Each structure stands twice: as structure tokens, then as C-alpha cells.
Amino acid sequence: MADLAEQKERVYLAGPDVFLPNAAAVLESKRKLCAKHGFVGLSPFDNEIDRFGLSKHEVALRISAANEDMIRSSDLVIANLTPFRGPSADVGTVYEMGFARALSLPVFAYTNVAGSLLERTRKWLGDAIRQRGNGTFEDTFGMSVEDFDCVDNLMLAGAVEAGGAKIVVNPVPDRERFTELAGFEKCLEFASRWQANRR
Amino acid sequence: MADLAEQKERVYLAGPDVFLPNAAAVLESKRKLCAKHGFVGLSPFDNEIDRFGLSKHEVALRISAANEDMIRSSDLVIANLTPFRGPSADVGTVYEMGFARALSLPVFAYTNVAGSLLERTRKWLGDAIRQRGNGTFEDTFGMSVEDFDCVDNLMLAGAVEAGGAKIVVNPVPDRERFTELAGFEKCLEFASRWQANRR
Numbered sequence: 001m002a003d004l005a006e007q008k009e010r011v012y013l014a015g016p017d018v019f020l021p022n023a024a025a026v027l028e029s030k031r032k033l034c035a036k037h038g039f040v041g042l043s044p045f046d047n048e049i050d051r052f053g054l055s056k057h058e059v060a061l062r063i064s065a066a067n068e069d070m071i072r073s074s075d076l077v078i079a080n081l082t083p084f085r086g087p088s089a090d091v092g093t094v095y096e097m098g099f100a101r102a103l104s105l106p107v108f109a110y111t112n113v114a115g116s117l118l119e120r121t122r123k124w125l126g127d128a129i130r131q132r133g134n135g136t137f138e139d140t141f142g143m144s145v146e147d148f149d150c151v152d153n154l155m156l157a158g159a160v161e162a163g164g165a166k167i168v169v170n171p172v173p174d175r176e177r178f179t180e181l182a183g184f185e186k187c188l189e190f191a192s193r194w195q196a197n198r199r
Numbered sequence: 200m201a202d203l204a205e206q207k208e209r210v211y212l213a214g215p216d217v218f219l220p221n222a223a224a225v226l227e228s229k230r231k232l233c234a235k236h237g238f239v240g241l242s243p244f245d246n247e248i249d250r251f252g253l254s255k256h257e258v259a260l261r262i263s264a265a266n267e268d269m270i271r272s273s274d275l276v277i278a279n280l281t282p283f284r285g286p287s288a289d290v291g292t293v294y295e296m297g298f299a300r301a302l303s304l305p306v307f308a309y310t311n312v313a314g315s316l317l318e319r320t321r322k323w324l325g326d327a328i329r330q331r332g333n334g335t336f337e338d339t340f341g342m343s344v345e346d347f348d349c350v351d352n353l354m355l356a357g358a359v360e361a362g363g364a365k366i367v368v369n370p371v372p373d374r375e376r377f378t379e380l381a382g383f384e385k386c387l388e389f390a391s392r393w394q395a396n397r398r
Binding site: 016019020021055056057059060061063064065067068071072085086087088089090091092094095096097098099100101102103121124125138139141142143144145146147148149150152153154155156157158159161162177178 | 215218219220254255256258259260262263264266267270271284285286287288289290291293294295296297298299300301302320323324337338340341342343344345346347348349351352353354355356357358360361376377
């Protein structure tokens with residue numbers, strides 16, 4: 001029994017949350033929700049990097065290495081795929097999803113914005129998109145717009161569904177887009193089910 | 200000697216190239232450049248998926264699994280990080296970079312667009328970005344714009360530099376943005392050097 005606390009599984013909290021003005025508070029809320037569901041939440045924000053005497057670029061490389069180490073030390077990942085400055089998720093988050101998946105960690109994910117990648121890309125690109133004769137869409141470079149009934153790029157859907165879950169879609173008003181955590185908690189429920197099935 | 204051809208190292212060709220109207224031709228050019236430098240190029244486009252009777256979403260999951268298998272069977276990755284419908288790289292490409300990196304494959308990358316992530320994000324967001332009192336920048340959600348003198352998100356810089364290379368930046372006219380391959384060939388030179396150093 002004494003070891004139970006140490007055995008709690010570690011959840012890497014991937015997402016653009018780190019860029020929020022109240023990042024520390026949001027990530028603390030995520031950690032509390034993890035604890036409520038029997039997990040320990042780990043945030044890249046917790047990686048204390050000594051920046052003294054380092055260039056910005058050197059700091060970047062240290063943060064990158066620390067984040068990769070943190071994912072390696074985790075048991076699963078919950079990724080915030082809410083579209084970030086475009087129709088798709090934050091690329092840092094997506095990189096970490098791929099990283100976790102290659103390590104065979106289960107990856108859960110949520111987004112606070114509705115729609116398929118195709119729908120959001122059409123909205124985002126506006127006039128810079130056109131429909132071809134065969135009904136598919138292309139941008140001004142003539143590049144296809146992916147249309148696979150997926151929330152985002154098919155690699156992201158694949159990563160989550162390979163673990164038996166679905167990307168949680170929980171649309172909220174735009175001002176709560178990066179702070180609402182109901183979708184995150186739904187991922188914790190998926191994670192608990194995964195944990196229970198494994199035992 | 201007879202086995203030499205089989206021993207050629209396999210390069211996974213990650214990039215939004217698959218969305219191009221002339222994707223097959225561009226990827227064939229990449230494969231030829233790989234051969235010129237003693238490598239074998241593998242493209243996700245080569246994953247022939249039998250779509251018969253499957254929904255779009257089911258096809259997506261099969262492509263995703265086939266791409267992951269192809270990366271696992273590769274020796275290194277060359278990623279096209281040219282910004283795609285926003286200030287950052289294509290998320291599918293980025294996912295694959297993270298995936299490869301976790302498998303300890305060397306990751307090389309190029310972009311055909313100049314500028315740091317900060318410079319491109321400022322340009323992309325336009326009025327929807329403001330400078331704070333301390334000189335840093337935020338978007339309309341109050342979210343920081345990353346400023347680490349990196350070509351794109353710091354995880355991408357970290358992935359490439361961990362292997363001893365740099366992201367190749369080779370600005371070209373906008374119409375050649377997704378087809379110009381000089382940056383790609385530079386990555387093959389990095390890869391040859393990596394190969395030589397290992398022997």
C-alpha cells in the first residue's frame with residue numbers, strides 16, 4: 001500500500017497551454033484533474049531551465065531535450081489539439097504526440113473547436129480555396145485539402161484511435177477556446193478505461 | 200558486393216508534397232536525388248491502400264498505420280518544413296518527425312521560406328498580434344509568440360540539431376515554394392556526412 005502513490009501513472013500534458021498568459025494556473029488545474037482521476041500530471045512548463053549565459057536558441061534546445069525526456073518518463077499523453085493560429089493543432093503538441101506514439105505510449109486528445117479539418121481549412125483559407133470539378137478542394141498552390149472525415153490531419157486521428165480512443169470534440173465559445181477543460185477531463189476518463197482494461 | 204544495393208539506407212520522405220497536384224513527379228524527383236546520394240527514398244505516397252468498401256475515416260486510419268510502419272522500416276527522415284497554410288510546418292510532417300526522433304532515427308529538415316517563427320507569425324497574424332511592454336509578442340488570446348531564434352517551433356529545431364544538423368533554409372520565389380528541391384538535396388548531404396561519421 002505504501003507504494004501506491006508512486007505507482008500512479010504519469011500523464012504528459014501536451015498542448016499550447018504553455019503559451020497562455022495564465023499558463024501556470026491552467027496547468028495546475030490540469031494536474032488537479034489528473035489527481036482526481038488517479039494520475040500524476042506532468043507539464044513541460046515544470047521543466048526548469050537554467051538560462052544563464054545561454055542564447056535564445058540554446059535555451060530552445062535545452063527545453064526541447066527536457067520535454068523529450070519528460071515524455072520518455074511518462075506513461076501516457078493527453079494532447080490539446082485545439083486549432084492554433086490556423087486550421088490545425090499546434091505543431092509542438094503534434095510533434096510530442098508522434099514522439100509518444102513511437103514509444104508506444106497511449107495518446108489521448110481533445111479539441112475545443114468543432115468541425116472537420118476540411119471544414120476548418122475552408123473557413124480559414126476563405127477565397128484562397130477552390131472546389132475542383134470532382135468535388136474535392138485545393139488551395140492556391142493547387143494542393144489538395146485533406147478530406148478524410150477527421151478532426152485534424154489523419155496521422156493525429158490514427159495516433160489516438162490506435163489506442164482505442166477518439167479525439168474528444170467539445171466546442172466552446174471562442175474566448176474559452178484555450179482554457180476550457182471539459183474535453184481534457186473526458187480524455188482522463190478514456191485513460192482510466194484504458195488503465196482498467198489493461199489490468 | 201551483391202548485397203550492397205540492399206544495404207542502402209532508407210530515407211522516409213516526410214512533407215506536404217503528397218498534397219501537390221504533381222505529387223508523384225515531385226516524389227519521384229526526390230527518390231532520384233536519394234539514389235544519387237546512395238540512399239533509397241520512401242514516400243508515404245507509395246503506400247497503396249485498398250479503399251474498397253471503406254469509409255473515408257477508415258482509409259485515413261489505414262494510411263496512418265502504413266506511414267508509421269514505413270517510418271519504423273526507415274533509417275532516417277528528411278522532412279519538408281516549408282510553412283503550410285500558416286506560419287508553421289504541416290502537422291502530418293511534424294508528427295512524423297516526432298515519431299522518427301523517438302525511434303532515435305536521425306531527422307534532417309529543410310524549408311523553402313525565410314524567417315524565424317516569430318517573424319513569420321507576425322506577418323501571418325498581422326493586426327491580430329501586439330507587442331507587450333517587455334518587448335515580447337502575444338496574439339488575441341494573450342498567448343505568447345515563441346521567440347527562440349528558431350525556424351519553427353523549438354521541438355522541431357531540437358529534433359534536427361540533436362542529430363548534429365541544422366534545419367536548411369533555402370528561400371525561393373513563392374510559386375516554387377513546395378517544389379524546389381535544393382534544400383532537400385542539402386539535407387541529403389547532411390545525411391551522407393552523418394553516415395560517414397558513423398562508420
